Amino acid sequence: MNTIEQQLWDYIDGNLDEIQIKNIEEKIESNAAVKLQYEELLNLNFAFSEMELDEPSMSFTRNVMENVALEPAPVSLKTRVDTRIIFSIGAFFVISILGLLGYILYNSTFTMPNFGKYFTADFNLDKYITPTAMYVFIGLDIIIGLIFMDYVLRRKLNHKD
Structure with a gap:
């Protein structure tokens, strides 16, 4: 135009x-x-x-909706993954990693330095284990235990329903 x-x-x-x-x-x-x-x-x-202008009949919408209702509902596809495929892929990667690790260990030489001259182990545990640290540790254990008990009890309650 x-x-x-x-x-x-x-x-x-x-x-x-x-x-x-x-x-x-x-x-x-x-x-x-x-x-x-x-x-x-x-x-x-x-x-x-x-x-x-042409107008559709009064029952046009009803007829269309009835035809739509007669159509079968689409079924969702439920595909199942073969676990052998997953395990074979996992096995391939595990074998590859083990092969690389074996190659590295085979081609490397191990020499250990003499730590006796430079390293002295003098641990004073009384310096690290104080009453406050013990109270914090016990308090955290109690909180974790209560959370675990809540989880177990809720799970039992949900299975009864």
């Missing part, structure tokens, strides 16, 4: 402002081809306005 045809349709529909209306009217008066095209578009617009 060219611009003059679009402008003529906008003129017929009344979608133009005053300046554009004056410009289109001048084009229609001065150019015979534009005037002919304008008259054809007016006739076409009149033919469209005279056409009667």
